[in-house]
Amino acid sequence: MKYPALLSFEEVFPQIRQFDTIIDARTPAEFAEDRIPGAINCPVLSDAERVQVGTLYKQVSAFEAKKLGAVLVARNIAQHIETQFIGKPREWTPLIYCWRGGNRSGAMAHIMARIGWPVVQLDGGYKEFRRYVIGSLAQLPQQFAFKVICGPTGSGKSRLLQVLEQQGAQVLDLERIAAHRGSVLGNLPQEAQPSQKAFESRIWDKLQYFDLRYPVFVESESKKIGNLRVPEALMEQIRKSACIALTLPRTERVRLLMDDYAHFVADPALLNTQLACLSYQHGREKVGEWQQMATAGQVEPLVDELLLKHYDPAYAQSIKRNFGQFSTAQILDLADISPEAFLQAARQLHQDK
Incomplete structure (x- = not known):
């Protein structure tokens, strides 16, 4: 040559x-x-x-x-x-x-x-x-069998994906690729989101080297993760795939969120800025109450109330509307957020593949 x-x-x-x-x-x-x-x-x-x-x-x-x-x-x-x-x-x-x-x-x-x-x-x-x-992202997702990890906010979906990957499973962690946790409070203060083009390139790069003989574990995402759009063909394939419903006691979910969102615990002003985005859904008076709780350092009861009043109702509506196989989902119960609990759950799923 x-x-x-x-x-x-x-x-x-x-x-x-x-x-x-x-x-x-x-x-x-x-x-x-x-x-x-x-x-x-x-x-x-x-x-x-x-x-x-x-x-x-x-x-x-x-x-x-x-x-x-x-x-x-x-x-x-x-x-x-x-x-x-x-x-x-x-x-x-x-x-x-x-x-x-x-x-x-x-x-x-x-x-x-x-x-x-x-x-x-x-x-x-x-x-x-x-x-x-x-061109690849319009066709490639249809070739894979996805297993969708479902569960309300704080149930440990992202942690389970991380442990699954450590166990050798094929994992498409869209939130990690997007540098965002997916909710109104999901932006990562130390890491900016990539461009839409870079997001798509990184998804393509992951999918391109997966083995078609084995499932790909992915989280039940919205069409947008922060400012980024999940490619349409990928979103369509994920939403019609088999589901795994992850459950975790609400007290443990609060603990997990306190860990994952420690930057908000340490900076009530930052938390209050994000909470203001919920005014159009819950009204200024209710959001004002939540902001007062944040300012007073009552973050744990605030998180519990946000789960009860905002996240869980939204999840219940969205999951049934968007994921066709959720009604027949495999139930996976977690007792707590210990590493052992996630490891046991990951091994069960990886062995079941």
Whole structure:
């Protein structure tokens, strides 16, 4: 094969894990929004440089823009080779891509191929990868048998998924991928949600390598997790799949939520900001009472009342309406939130697969 080789994503994907390095040559901002899973960012133009070259192209001429671009691209590629790749052996195999046209990745691929590395450039770049992901997510979920972990807020669904994964089960933890716990109080203060594109790419990456012979455990989610939308075909397949109904005494659910939402316990003002979002459902007077409880440090009775007045009624309506097999769900009782209880439940489910 002559290098640099120009291959489509369909050609590259079957061997994508054989590449030593996947290089995203786009700007840091483009990379941050989404990228091929496992890629590293080696921008041939920074965000500011890309704007600079684009402005020169529009306001002066393509010729002047290309001259400046050549200087910046050559300088940046040289720096990447010197700082990151100078020690790579002749057999090192990189896959390089940029946005679409191939100018940025093509420049890097050309120089690396002249050095002697067997470089592959992705034809169509990130845009072609994105097209492939969208197409896959419209078809791929239908191939899997999902087992849906159901249960009201605080019943330990996410913890059970984590233990199932530790036991070797196939788990699609959408809340972990979305960096959100799914409810109005579900945002994670130390972690921002990914972009919608990145969310979909990460889901695709998980599904792509699951074994079709075994079930995939997933939580009973809403169509949106925080600000992110679950892909339609995936949501449809999950909602018509077999269900497992997880039960846990309410006192234990309160304990679990106190653990999981410790940041709210420590910051009543933050909790009150989120509680304000419930005003349209429960009225300002009731939400004001809850906010007073939070300010007074009465978080445990507050959590108990939120379960009773808000979360449990909402769950009861949603689960029956959206999950067709819930009426025949396998019942799985947890006595408490000890690690032993979750381990026993996970082993039972994993053995039953």
